[in-house]
Amino acid sequence: MPSTMFDRIWDRHVVADLGEGWSLLYLDRILVHDLSGGRAMEELAEKGLRVAEPRKVFATPDHAVSSAPGRTAMTYRKGGELLARLRARCAAEGVRIFDLGQRGNGIVHVMAPELAIVLPGLTLACGDSHTCTNGGVGALAFGIGASELAHALATQTLPQRRPGTFRIRFEGARPPGVTAKDMILAAIGRFGAAAGTGMAMEYAGEAVRALSVEERLTLCNLSIEMGAKVGMVAPDDATFHYLAGRDFAPKGRLWEQAMAEWRALPSDEEAVFTRDETIRMADVPPQITWGTSPEQVVAVTGHVPPLEAARDAAQRAAWEAALRYMGLAPGQPLIGTKVDWVFIGSCTNSRLSDLRAAAAMLKGRRKAPHVTAWVVPGSEQVKAEAEAEGLHRRFLEAGFEWREPGCALCVAANGEAVPEGARCVSTSNRNFVGRQGSGARTHLASPATAAAAALAGAIVDARSF
Amino acid sequence: MQPFRSVTGPAIPLMMANVDTDVIIPIQRLVGTGREGLGPYAFERLRTRADGSENPDFVGNHPAWRGAPILLADENFGCGSSREGAVWALMGMGVRCVIAPSFGDIFFANCFQNGLLPVRLPIAAIRRIAEETEAAPGNARTTVDLERQVVITPRGEEIPFAVDARKRQALLEGLDDIALTLRQREAIEAWRARDRAARPWAWESVA
Numbered sequence: 001m002p003s004t005m006f007d008r009i010w011d012r013h014v015v016a017d018l019g020e021g022w023s024l025l026y027l028d029r030i031l032v033h034d035l036s037g038g039r040a041m042e043e044l045a046e047k048g049l050r051v052a053e054p055r056k057v058f059a060t061p062d063h064a065v066s067s068a069p070g071r072t073a074m075t076y077r078k079g080g081e082l083l084a085r086l087r088a089r090c091a092a093e094g095v096r097i098f099d100l101g102q103r104g105n106g107i108v109h110v111m112a113p114e115l116a117i118v119l120p121g122l123t124l125a126c127g128d129s130h131t132c133t134n135g136g137v138g139a140l141a142f143g144i145g146a147s148e149l150a151h152a153l154a155t156q157t158l159p160q161r162r163p164g165t166f167r168i169r170f171e172g173a174r175p176p177g178v179t180a181k182d183m184i185l186a187a188i189g190r191f192g193a194a195a196g197t198g199m200a201m202e203y204a205g206e207a208v209r210a211l212s213v214e215e216r217l218t219l220c221n222l223s224i225e226m227g228a229k230v231g232m233v234a235p236d237d238a239t240f241h242y243l244a245g246r247d248f249a250p251k252g253r254l255w256e257q258a259m260a261e262w263r264a265l266p267s268d269e270e271a272v273f274t275r276d277e278t279i280r281m282a283d284v285p286p287q288i289t290w291g292t293s294p295e296q297v298v299a300v301t302g303h304v305p306p307l308e309a310a311r312d313a314a315q316r317a318a319w320e321a322a323l324r325y326m327g328l329a330p331g332q333p334l335i336g337t338k339v340d341w342v343f344i345g346s347c348t349n350s351r352l353s354d355l356r357a358a359a360a361m362l363k364g365r366r367k368a369p370h371v372t373a374w375v376v377p378g379s380e381q382v383k384a385e386a387e388a389e390g391l392h393r394r395f396l397e398a399g400f401e402w403r404e405p406g407c408a409l410c411v412a413a414n415g416e417a418v419p420e421g422a423r424c425v426s427t428s429n430r431n432f433v434g435r436q437g438s439g440a441r442t443h444l445a446s447p448a449t450a451a452a453a454a455l456a457g458a459i460v461d462a463r464s465f
Numbered sequence: 466m467q468p469f470r471s472v473t474g475p476a477i478p479l480m481m482a483n484v485d486t487d488v489i490i491p492i493q494r495l496v497g498t499g500r501e502g503l504g505p506y507a508f509e510r511l512r513t514r515a516d517g518s519e520n521p522d523f524v525g526n527h528p529a530w531r532g533a534p535i536l537l538a539d540e541n542f543g544c545g546s547s548r549e550g551a552v553w554a555l556m557g558m559g560v561r562c563v564i565a566p567s568f569g570d571i572f573f574a575n576c577f578q579n580g581l582l583p584v585r586l587p588i589a590a591i592r593r594i595a596e597e598t599e600a601a602p603g604n605a606r607t608t609v610d611l612e613r614q615v616v617i618t619p620r621g622e623e624i625p626f627a628v629d630a631r632k633r634q635a636l637l638e639g640l641d642d643i644a645l646t647l648r649q650r651e652a653i654e655a656w657r658a659r660d661r662a663a664r665p666w667a668w669e670s671v672a
């Protein structure tokens with residue numbers, strides 16, 4: 001019977017059938033971070049349990065560490081305390097930790113593909129909803145809560161209910177100036193923030209095949225913003241080329257054996273998905289959000305929708321509340337909206353190609369004087385590579401801050417925040433109320449759109465700027 | 466885990482869609498607060514105004530619904546981040562059951578890990594409960610009975626709901642998943658041995 005890539009990976013990892021669509025699933029890799037990792041491991045110890053397979057667990061501090069240049073663990077004291085607990089438990093359990101300043105440290109979903117901790121065909125879980133990012137290399141990766149994390153660590157397995165499958169095909173060539181971020185925001189705008197609930201996404205089609213692995217990671221990253229725990233792109237030569245030689249990639253004979261398996265992963269031509277949709281790339285211009293849900297998104301050249309366009313009273317009320325919070329009016333154009341902050345970073349858009357795209361917008365110009373613009377590379381490695389290319393100097397010369405790797409303003413868990421009422425164009429993934437700081441107003445967009453906004457001091461169309 | 470059999474009380478009519486876990490509990494509270502202390506910060510950004518005073522427009526601040534054990538919401542409740550603190554905060558404010566048309570997947574799973582029951586009902590049914598509740602704030606009582614798998618509205622209408630048999634059993638008995646899985650130790654060992662032979666590349670690259 002024809003099957004999907006998701007089915008193949010799922011079926012291979014079933015340890016026991018628990019009935020009613022539930023399976024005990026084996027986890028090839030587990031990732032932990034500072035915000036929940038230390039606590040989950042402490043909880044295990046309190047129950048008298050140990051980490052089952054410490055060599056398959058990897059830790060990195062990212063959420064609650066300061067991004068200030070020259071930071072130490074204690075620059076943000078509360079984060080430093082969380083990190084101390086994570087370090088202690090990792091040492092006690094024999095779990096590898098990629099600590100601050102070390103090669104390999106970074107945002108958990110940036111460092112995992114970068115070190116080839118995640119590989120095609122593997123299952124991976126992490127106590128973070130954007131674990132779906134890792135599906136960009138063809139893995140089955142999903143986020144879990146703290147209790148499930150403790151379970152995963154204690155047993156290297158998780159009881160999971162099999163989700164449905166949802167494929168989105170992006171057909172046609174990508175128009176110039178349109179990024180992977182724009183593609184996934186457009187999909188969320190079209191299908192809604194709950195369309196993927198209970199589903200595993202697969203992204204396919206000509207435009208996806210043409211994406212680099214870094215761009216596929218961006219695409220999969222926002223699957224959770226459509227409600228899906230899992231997002232995947234089939235592995236191909238681009239994937240293999242990306243992974244070859246990285247720290248935890250198989251080597252020699254093992255690499256050959258792995259490649260043979262990986263080539264058989266992609267979904268069969270005739271495979272049937274629970275839901276199958278197509279988006280024509282000609283219909284995907286650069287996107288920007290106007291509200292407080294990622295589904296509240298329009299073309300950057302577009303307008304906030306008029307309230308009459310709401311499908312019912314509940315949506316109308318949600319739009320009104322969002323516009324009140326965002327300080328915007330129904331029907332107003334996005335272009336020209338004054339911007340106070342720009343954040344280039346997060347597990348969505350903090351990889352080297354993102355920083356290159358942002359730097360390419362600068363062309364020797366300086367940011368608008370009233371704008372605070374931050375660039376936070378996703379990992380130590382991204383930072384080192386960007387500096388080797390001189391990107392950091394270009395950002396600094398343009399008046400941007402060049403900071404230390406971590407989640408930083410994406411979630412504002414590290415003592416850094418966008419001020420109350422300030423408007424921020426952000427390359428992250430959530431524009432929720434208060435996400436970037438109490439009262440902060442977030443517009444999600446691509447690195448190019450964000451960099452252009454910093455220069456103009458307002459939302460602009462990066463294609464003509 | 467706290468077992469759940471049935472609960473009766475007022476239902477907070479928070480009829481919003483896409484209520485995300487950042488709104489349920491701000492991340493800053495999770496960095497500095499233990500899981501027991503989160504209740505006062507649940508819905509902090511809706512509950513308080515910029516100057517720190519109470520926002521009278523937030524339904525959870527209405528005297529009739531303070532400490533209510535049931536929460537009503539529109540679709541996609543608990544979307545966004547995986548933070549289990551969202552469940553701990555809801556429980557901390559007294560909520561034992563959330564009724565919504567749909568839930569964020571990770572939040573949904575987190576609820577069952579902690580003895581909070583998420584119930585999926587059609588939006589029309591939830592609106593009826595909300596209307597009956599708002600018609601008699603302070604007096605209206607809703608019951609959610611997990612044993613019989615019914616919601617009983619303030620006017621006495623019984624609405625059946627579906628729940629996974631596995632999760633229902635665990636909630637009724639307050640069972641912990643880890644203990645159950647550890648009983649599968651032999652199956653896990655056997656799987657590991659087979660996989661190690663079949664996919665050495667997945668093992669040796671991290672050994």
Ligand code: SF4
Nearest residue numbers: 130346347407410411
């Ligand atoms: S960068 Fe943002 S979305 Fe990504 S892991 Fe960190 S906090 Fe979560």
